[in-house]
Amino acid sequence: MNIREAIQARHSVRQFLDQPIGEAEAEKLQKIIKLCNEESALHFQLVQNDPECFNTFLAHYGKFRNANHYIAVIGHKRIKDLDETAGYFGQRIVLEAQMLGLNTCWVAGTYGKGKCKAEVLDGEKLVCVIAVGYGENDGVPHKSKPMEKLCTVPKADMPAWFKNGMLAAVLAPTALNQQRFRIEMDGDHAVISAQKFPMAKIDMGIVRYNFEAASGHKCLYKNAGI
C-alpha cells in the first residue's frame, strides 16, 4: 500500500481486536515516531496494552472497544503552532500505521485524559491521542462537503497536482467531521486557512499533511482567520 492508497483506505476505527500490536509493526511505528519527534520537537509516545485510557464513560459512549494502544500527541507549549504541528506530524504517523495494516482514530474528547500513561513533562501539553490497533472493521468513508465548498478554484482549472491534493484533503479526518478549512492555489503551492473552531488547528495540520503527501506540492498554513 502506498501513501495515496493509505489516504483512501483510512477511516476512523473505534472497535479493535483484543490483540497486541505485532513486534515488527510496533518497531516500525516507534521508528516513525522517533523520526517525527526529531523533526518536529514534539513528544509523540506509543503506549501499548493499556486498557484504562479508554475505560471511561465517554469512551464507552463513543463506542470505543479494545482501544488498548494509543499514540499520545504531546508537545511543549512553547512550540510555535503546537496544535497545527501536532496534526501535521500525527497524520504522517497515522498514514504510516495504515500502511502497516493498522487502524487508527484521532481522539481529542472521548478518552480519559487523566488516565493517559504517557509522560507529559513540565511545560508540555497533551494535545490528544490517536487510538491504534487491528480494527474489527476498516471503518466507513465519511460524508464530505463538496470540493467547491472547500476551495474556490473551479475543478476545470485545477492542475493535476492540485486536484490530487484536494481529493486527499477531502478524505482527511477532522474533529466532528467539520471540514471547516479552505484551500487555495498560489502559483505552484497551496495555502490553507480555517475558521475559528475548537480543534481547527489540529485539523488544519492533518489536512495539510494529506494534501502534501498526495500532491507532492507544499501546502502553506495561513494563520489569519484563526
Ligand SMILES: Cc1cc2nc3c(=O)[nH]c(=O)nc-3n(C[C@H](O)[C@H](O)[C@H](O)COP(=O)(O)O)c2cc1C
Ligand atoms: C482532531 C480530531 C479529534 C477527534 N476527536 C474524536 C473524539 O474525541 N471521539 C471520536 O470518537 N472521534 C474523534 N475524531 C474522529 C472524527 O470524528 C472523524 O475523523 C471524522 O468523523 C471523520 O471520519 P473519518 O476519520 O472516518 O474519515 C476526531 C478527529 C480529529 C481529527
